[in-house]
Every structure is written in C-alpha cells, then in structure tokens.
Amino acid sequence: MVTKGRTGQPTLEEVAALAGVGRGTVSRVINNSPRVKDTTRHLVEQAIAQLGYIPNRAARALAGSRSDAVALVIPETEKRFFAEPYFSDIVHGVGDGLADTDLQLLLTLVRTEKERQRFLQYARARRIDGVLLVSLHDSDPLPDLLAGMEMPTVLSGRRSGDESVSYVDSDNVGGARAAVHHLSVSGRRRIATITGPLDMYVAQCRLRGYEEAVRDSPGGPRPAWIAHGDFTEESGRRAMSQLLERHPDLDAVFAASDVMAVGALHTLRAAGRRIPEEVAVVGFDDSPIARHTDPQLTSVRQPVEEMGRTMARVLLASISDGASAWQHVVLRTELVRRASG
Amino acid sequence: MVTKGRTGQPTLEEVAALAGVGRGTVSRVINNSPRVKDTTRHLVEQAIAQLGYIPNRAARALAGSRSDAVALVIPETEKRFFAEPYFSDIVHGVGDGLADTDLQLLLTLVRTEKERQRFLQYARARRIDGVLLVSLHDSDPLPDLLAGMEMPTVLSGRRSGDESVSYVDSDNVGGARAAVHHLSVSGRRRIATITGPLDMYVAQCRLRGYEEAVRDSPGGPRPAWIAHGDFTEESGRRAMSQLLERHPDLDAVFAASDVMAVGALHTLRAAGRRIPEEVAVVGFDDSPIARHTDPQLTSVRQPVEEMGRTMARVLLASISDGASAWQHVVLRTELVRRASG
DNA sequence: CCAACCACTGGGAGCGCTCCCATGCACGCG
C-alpha cells in the first residue's frame, strides 16, 4: 500500500495557532477574501511562510466540493494529430495558461468507447472543474453531453455552426484564402486543392477558403478542382493522382495539411513534374516536416501554442463566471513562404 | 466561483443503506478487501451498480492520505523532444499502462527553476503518489531529491552509472552497434559519427555503441571519427562539415538522432556527395522525418510507446511495494533499413 | 446613554471517505 499517515506537512490549524488567529481567518487569507484586516493578513502570511504551509488539495476539494483540476481530452481517433507537434504545442500552451492557477492539468486520452464512458463518469462526478477538447469530429456528442451537465468546456477547432459553446480556433478560412491568393498572384491559373475529411470543421473551413479565393481570384472566377483526402500522407498521394488524371494541366495545389502536401509532392515527382516550376504546392499547419521536404514547403502557420494558452484563459473565465456566456476566439494565421510555391 | 453543493452523486453512506450494510463493509468491497462474505459483496455490488456510485476521489485522498495521482514530469529544457513524436508516444504508453488503475496522470512541465521548485513542493506535500521522469540530463538533481523524500520514481533514459533508481530504457548501445555494424557489413570502411550532447546518457550510450562496433568491425579495428552535436539539425550540419573537412574520404555517417542526420544530409548534398552511393547515412529514433527525407533515412527504432507502458507498470509496482527494490528494464531496439544506407 | 450597525473574527458543522476498534456470532475444545 501507499505510505500512510502524517506527511509532516503543516495544517491550517497549525498556521492559525502560530499566527494567533482562528482557522477561518487563515482560510480567508489563503482564499484572498477581502474581509481580513491588513495587519492580520500580514501576520498570517508570515506564519504561512515560516511553516512552509501548503494547503491540502484533497481537503480543499472535499470541503469546497470542487476538484481543482481540468481535463485536456484527446480523442485518439485522430492519430495524425500526434504525428505533428500540434499536440505538444497545445499542451505547452495550456500548461502555460494554467501556470499561475492552482488547477491541475489532467491528460485524458479517449481512445475507445469504454474510455469515453469513463471520462463522462468522471465529469459527472465533478472530479474536474472544466474540460478542454481538441481535435473533435463534427459528429462527436461530447460537447453536448458536457453542456448538459453544465461543465465548463472549451473546444479548439469548433464544429460547424455550433455557437453555443466556447471555442478557440485559428482562422482556417482566411489562411486557406491567403494561400490560394498567394498562388494566384504569383501567376498560377489552374489551382487544385486536396481537402481534409469533410466531417471535420477545419477541413470544411480550409475548403471554403480555397473556394472563396478561387472565386474571387484576379482575372475572374475559375473552376474549383477538388480532391478529397483524410489528412494522411497516403491520402495526399491518392488525391494528387486523381487530380493529375482529371486535370493534367494544373499548375498549383493547395493541400489542407502539410502531411498531405508531402504525399502530393511524392506523387508529383513520380509523375515527373518539377516543383515549383511546373506545379506549385502549398500546405497547411507549418509543421516541422515542411522544412524537411525538397523543396521546402510553403505553408500556413497557425499559432498552436497560443491557442492552448487562450483555451486555458477562456476556460478559467467560464469556470469562475459560471458559464454565463460563450466566448469565441479566432486567432490569425500566417502564410510562411518557402520554395515549393 | 465554482458550482457548490451536492452534485447529486450517491455516497458510500447511501450505498450502504440500500445494501442494508454498514459503511465499513461497502468500503471494504470497493477496496477489494478479502474480509467480506461473498453474499454480502454481491449485495453491495448490486447497490453500487443500481445507484451508479462513483467513489469521491477527494474524500478518498483525504481520508487515506494519498493522492491517487502520478506526475509525468517533462523538463522543458529539451524542446527537441517535442519536435519528435517521442513525447506523445510516451504519454500514450503511460496512459495505456495506467488505464485500468484509478491513478490520474498529471502533466507537469518543468521549464523554469520556479516551476521546478513548485513541483518539488507538490511532491513534498504528497500531492502525487509517484513520478515519471523523461528526458533527463545527467546533472539533474531531481531524481536524488525525489529519492530523498521517498517518492516512487521511474526514469526513462537513465543517467550514467546510477543504479539506485528505477528506470526504463531502450538499448541505445545495442542499437548504435547494430547501425554501425550494418554499415560495416555493407562494405563501408570509413564510418564517422555525430554524437548527441554527451551530458546525456543516451548520447553517451549511442557513442559507446558506435565505438564498440567500430572496434570490433570485420576486417579489424578502425579509427573512431567523432564529431559532436546537440541533437539539433543545425548541429548536425555543423558536425558534418567538420567531419568532411577532417576526413574527406569518409563513406558513412552514423548520427545519434534522425534530426541531426537530416542536417548531415543537407551538408552532404551541399558538398556534392551522393547518398547512399558515396556516403551512407544512418540515424537514430526512427522518427517520422526519417520517411520524409530524400533518400529515406535508415534509422534505429526504439519502442517509445512500449517504454511509456513499461514505465507505468514499474511505477505502479514500486508504489505498492513501498520502493523496496529498483527495477531496470531495457527494451530492444531495431534497425529500420531504408534508402540512405 | 443606549440601540443599531458595522467590519472583523472564531470556531462548529460538515464534506465522503478510510482506519480501526468494538461487537456479534458460530464454532470447537476442555
């Protein structure tokens, strides 16, 4: 078994005794209640420092019926997100945003239906004060279930049309538009796209950006040449093959992710096309592989760590506000120009 | 503030009432104590199922003076580890290994001295039952400090010579030896290496493997051609330049990480060497970029997710055994042959 | 001069569990 008994940690009671005040007062000082005289506060703070007192989290949680923890839920259906540093960036950002609170960050992998049920039980039992959800599919019922139990929740990468939830997102439409516009102004006239899985909002947005840019392109609207992928490299290859077959004269491709762009590069090279001379390629995400392809990949950068930080901030707000309002934050994306297009 | 008051969750007391037994008995059932009659146990289990009872973690932690949580500590000094999927694989493995326990996984980023102090306080206050440490430098005092407070700890990537701690590691020496041996038997005679930062045990091990393989190589011992890097791509470039200058006739390079190997590839290509015809290149880690280089990179794979799983297992054991023994697990590595050498 | 009011403060009553001692009961032995 686990080591039992006193850990030698000082308690509230001991701090109170040393400071010559009551338990309640010390509690008030710790929780920043304004109803404490300044002189008393100093006294207590001194005692806390002297004893090296650290509040017992379990006791606080029990007495206050909260948990001092938030969960970062990762639906493991999307392995691809891990092949990119997306995940660790998010974690860093969130960690950063939570750094000067007392909230613990719980990592919750939801890979199977069983794990999902287990997580929901956790949530229902209020073992967590809030939830951060990343990489969600449109069809995922998690947000609604969490809303149903009045659990503060923040999504990254919202779902289509659903505004009754807080989310932090990057400007996928704008990013895609910028990418295609860039291709357009650099003289490309026959621009195709490889989409992500269209049951994901990000994929829909990037497609929309492409379509808007193609429609509004200098020199009048042009047809949209679309092939579908699922964010994997293999799907990028396949989609590129389809595109080459249908439109052998294409001179540019916008892929909705770098990983698919890499697949497209391979197919293009195998087909003997020179990049970027004959075909320009632009990706999305600006993941590290973008710098390791040959030629290096032009891509749309999203501020992932910043997104994590913002998610934490929004969640903190909705925990303390009691979810009185939804917050939607959309962060700017940026085109990073490299050699591929 | 957070929602207060009853969460509607049933309590031990209520389960006991429904089952017609006492609190103690229900507690015993939940904790798998053998001192309960089977008929009673069934009764209680039924009541638990009927009410959908979930034990209150905070109350358990408080009453039992433990915390039901383990920390995965990531010293953020090594950003590079995140550029590879190492981190997410570890997290997955650990999550997996913890899946059917009640332990929470706390993600703890230790980026600054302040965060380090804060983490130590947590540990000292027994807010965690155990610690998993990854990506440690030799000089890091964390393991000793944790040992000093009798905190169960498992490292991944041990430190040099220190056996008085549990660790899970992959066979870096063997992997490096295999890589170099492979170069050797495929006819390479002038094999250089680019090391990692030698204050890290993994880097030392990979260098040792190289040296052993070079010494024992078919056709008699050969000189060791060594340049030092720090696991970054830039350092790989630089080290490769040095090597080319010192040994223009080299015909193979073993880089202690894929990222450095990528740097080496760039330098070699810039110097006009054909790969693998003139110079063979082998990396380490088998990270995704290994498949995105041109030519694709031969590399040594370590079972990272398996390492995470094993770390969890070892930690669980040492939590329940009260750290009576150190466990050392070394997992096999595997050479993945691709086009580069 | 007393009532009314205020800003602070002390400490009782739990939160839901685990630990552990006391109790009850059935059994077996002298």
Place this chain on the structure above:
DNA sequence: CGCGTGCATGGGAGCGCTCCCAGTGGTTGG
C-alpha cells in the same frame, strides 16, 4: 456447558479544509 478463537461486520473518530453563523468590539446616531 463454559470459554476462548476467529471471521464478518457496524460505526466512531478523524483526515484538513470551507462554509457560515454567532459573536466581539468599536462606531454612529437618536
């Protein structure tokens, strides 16, 4: 038949905190 012995069980006593109510002492106004 009386008394240990041992297992199964009930429930008291906290764990360290927060919440909240009942003071305490000082101030103001009638």
